Amino acid sequence: MFDTKVTVVLITLCFTRSALSDAEANYCYADDKNPYLLHSTTTAYEVEHGLIANTTLPNCKPIQIWMLARHGTRYPTKDEIHSMKHNLPEIQRSILENSEAGNGSLCQKDLEKLKSWKLDSNVNKNNRKFLTKQGEEDLLQLGRRFKHYFPDLLQSYPPDVLEDKYKFRSTDTQRTIASMKNFISGLFGNITVNNTVVVPTAEDVLLKLYKICKPWLDQGNNSEADKFASSPIYGQVLADISQRLGFSRSLSHDDVRVMHIACAYESAWNIKERSPWCAAFMKDQLKVFEYERDLHYYYYASYGRNLSNIIGCPLVQDMFKHFTEVERGESSAEPQGIFYFSHSSALQLFFTAMGIAKDSVPLKASNFESMRDRKWDTSHIVPFATNIAAIFYKCDSSSKVRFYLNEKPLDFEGCEDGVCDWEYLKKRLEPSLLNCNIDFCFK
Numbered sequence: 001m002f003d004t005k006v007t008v009v010l011i012t013l014c015f016t017r018s019a020l021s022d023a024e025a026n027y028c029y030a031d032d033k034n035p036y037l038l039h040s041t042t043t044a045y046e047v048e049h050g051l052i053a054n055t056t057l058p059n060c061k062p063i064q065i066w067m068l069a070r071h072g073t074r075y076p077t078k079d080e081i082h083s084m085k086h087n088l089p090e091i092q093r094s095i096l097e098n099s100e101a102g103n104g105s106l107c108q109k110d111l112e113k114l115k116s117w118k119l120d121s122n123v124n125k126n127n128r129k130f131l132t133k134q135g136e137e138d139l140l141q142l143g144r145r146f147k148h149y150f151p152d153l154l155q156s157y158p159p160d161v162l163e164d165k166y167k168f169r170s171t172d173t174q175r176t177i178a179s180m181k182n183f184i185s186g187l188f189g190n191i192t193v194n195n196t197v198v199v200p201t202a203e204d205v206l207l208k209l210y211k212i213c214k215p216w217l218d219q220g221n222n223s224e225a226d227k228f229a230s231s232p233i234y235g236q237v238l239a240d241i242s243q244r245l246g247f248s249r250s251l252s253h254d255d256v257r258v259m260h261i262a263c264a265y266e267s268a269w270n271i272k273e274r275s276p277w278c279a280a281f282m283k284d285q286l287k288v289f290e291y292e293r294d295l296h297y298y299y300y301a302s303y304g305r306n307l308s309n310i311i312g313c314p315l316v317q318d319m320f321k322h323f324t325e326v327e328r329g330e331s332s333a334e335p336q337g338i339f340y341f342s343h344s345s346a347l348q349l350f351f352t353a354m355g356i357a358k359d360s361v362p363l364k365a366s367n368f369e370s371m372r373d374r375k376w377d378t379s380h381i382v383p384f385a386t387n388i389a390a391i392f393y394k395c396d397s398s399s400k401v402r403f404y405l406n407e408k409p410l411d412f413e414g415c416e417d418g419v420c421d422w423e424y425l426k427k428r429l430e431p432s433l434l435n436c437n438i439d440f441c442f443k
Helices: 004-026 078-100 108-115 133-149 159-165 174-188 214-218 224-229 232-244 253-269 276-280 283-301 313-327 344-354 422-434
Strands: 060-070 166-171 197-199 337-342 387-395 400-405 419-421
Touching (some): 060 133, 078 253, 133 174, 133 253, 159 166, 166 174, 174 337, 253 276, 283 344, 419 422
Parallel strands (some): 060 337, 166 337
Antiparallel strands (some): 060 387, 400 419
């Protein structure tokens, strides 16, 4: 005889599965007024950024701004482009054929949009990882907004004066260089700034140390993301998506992955339109893929990797040194603004060295449910064009530093609404900065 409790559990599971199926059957992405638009590091900046309302602090004056920014929205990698060009049209045909045969539960509107889908002609190997038009706009508008936020700090000086007042540096890639140029245009209009610096990767120990530090490169990555992709939760998601699209077999991880890639990128490239590939996923399923990406980055460039805080240290030290010079009254020799343009890994390593977005327990393949409200959420902390701005204020009493992440006050321990006492920051950061020794990278 069945145990009564077991029977209740089985009935509950069956009912839940049935209810979920009904929800899927009635869902139409084209009609969803609140679609899920968070896709880890391929999240559109327009979805995530805030707007700074007030930059004043009582009895304080902003003296210097230090910013680290990621490039704007880009095209996919070479491998992603290959998969999109060769796999998506075949999957598209199969889904439409399944629907004609009476299989699957996509609504008619979603099917029509999928039927008319064609890959953007700009998605080709010559443009791989290049900045898109939206990426240019991301940084142009970011520059314009910061000019509005801090008019005293970011002034349109004559070109020769401007080059002394502001310093700009980028990694040696098309997407970061173009992002820097568009940000400058947003700040100062159509003007040529001759003091921009582009450092080759082999020499870049500030913005791309992770690409040249041998112990870091030799260190293996944790397999938590792979474990999660092999878990029952992930497997069930693949099966549910396959059923919803009308397949009698479960689609492969690669098939579902390329649909998700298309959904994420197309949502970021065309922020006013919806990618028909997003119709393949329910919101909770997208959250599963998002967690898999968070696991990957957590163990690649964050708290899950024991060298992350050291590799991120030079950037924290750079910010600290600039503010220390200003504190000492040597601001006349210091620029009013320092702006760096890099990549998602650099931002994540900086966050780790600072202790930003650190959860009390590590992300694991086994704790997805309990980590739904995690701090380490790459959709929020490193979308396209992500940026962290630190502004040094001289005050009547003690100096302060105000932090903004994606134009929102940074949630930072020991600080209120992103405003940190400078003395507190020195006590918190100086011990680690004194040990910011990267000589081991080159032995």
